[in-house]
Amino acid sequence: MAFGNYIRKLREEKQLLLREVASQMSIDTALLSKIERGTRIARKEQVEDLAEALNESENELLKLWMADKIVKMIKDESNSTEILKKAEEEIKNLTNKKQQL
Amino acid sequence: MAFGNYIRKLREEKQLLLREVASQMSIDTALLSKIERGTRIARKEQVEDLAEALNESENELLKLWMADKIVKMIKDESNSTEILKKAEEEIKNLTNKKQQL
DNA sequence: TTACATTAGACAGATATTGACAAGTCAAAA
DNA sequence: TTTTGACTTGTCAATATCTGTCTAATGTAA
Numbered sequence: 287m288a289f290g291n292y293i294r295k296l297r298e299e300k301q302l303l304l305r306e307v308a309s310q311m312s313i314d315t316a317l318l319s320k321i322e323r324g325t326r327i328a329r330k331e332q333v334e335d336l337a338e339a340l341n342e343s344e345n346e347l348l349k350l351w352m353a354d355k356i357v358k359m360i361k362d363e364s365n366s367t368e369i370l371k372k373a374e375e376e377i378k379n380l381t382n383k384k385q386q387l
Numbered sequence: 388m389a390f391g392n393y394i395r396k397l398r399e400e401k402q403l404l405l406r407e408v409a410s411q412m413s414i415d416t417a418l419l420s421k422i423e424r425g426t427r428i429a430r431k432e433q434v435e436d437l438a439e440a441l442n443e444s445e446n447e448l449l450k451l452w453m454a455d456k457i458v459k460m461i462k463d464e465s466n467s468t469e470i471l472k473k474a475e476e477e478i479k480n481l482t483n484k485k486q487q488l
Numbered sequence: 489t490t491a492c493a494t495t496a497g498a499c500a501g502a503t504a505t506t507g508a509c510a511a512g513t514c515a516a517a518a
Numbered sequence: 519t520t521t522t523g524a525c526t527t528g529t530c531a532a533t534a535t536c537t538g539t540c541t542a543a544t545g546t547a548a
Contacts, residue, residue: 288477304494314539319495329537349466353473356457357481365450366478372454374471376389380462405525415508420526430506 289354290324293347296340297322310339327355390455391425394448397441398423411440428456 287295297307308318311332320326328336333351337344360366388396398408409419412433421427429437434452438445461467 303492305492315493316495316540317538319493323495325496326537345466349470349473352461352464352470353477356460356470356474357477359456360453361478361481363453365446367475369450369453369457370471370475370478372450373457374468376454376458377462377467377471380458404523406523416524417509417526418507420524424526426527427506 288324288357289328289347289350290322292350293336293340294322296342300340302340307336307339311335324354327358389425389458390429390448390451391423393451394437394441395423397443401441403441408437408440412436428459 297304304318304322305315308315311318312335313332317326321328321332328351330348330351333347334344336342337347356370360369363369398405405419405423406416409416412419413436414433418427422429422433429452431449431452434448435445437443438448457471461470464470
């Protein structure tokens, strides 16, 4: 599930209003609405605030948020899976190099 | 291999000078140098021009270029692999949804 | 209707990206 | 050693993108 849908689901489960959560995040209700609907991308800071406001794991939310950004970036490419595979390969290489230090 | 290193290798194999390739791309030599060294990210247009100038597959270069952007985005995260896995999962979901249309 | 939650659009200000220029390093040739 | 040519680096103005808010609109239940 996309990041926006996920946090909306969390918010609704907790029976919180947009304005309540947005207020805790110190942003406008409209902005949170857009983030939940996926028409605006949250900033890292805002994801952290969200985790706090929704009492959820910050790491988990950040993970979903980053994955979401990647998806938005390549979802329209015909070879998106190959791109991810290549990225994974590169990450592995980097990790190995780091360990050698 | 990162995108920049890769295109530098290609250029050197073909014995082309920065200024020759840059000229074909209608950009400054300095900019191409930075792209090859990874201190600047090429624009999509420039990757296309590069493919032309180096006589390489545009799709392949674009793939590497996108993978590179993803790597730059998450390489410093401790859970980068998990992030990629999640992204892959989402992409699969999207693909399935599309097929249902 | 009224009240309240949510959403859409438009805007100005903040931030980031872009490409070029000039000055720099470096190595090989003269 | 000077010169030459390839490449690199730092800086900067112009441009493009992003940010958050405001206002107005939509939807919905009482």
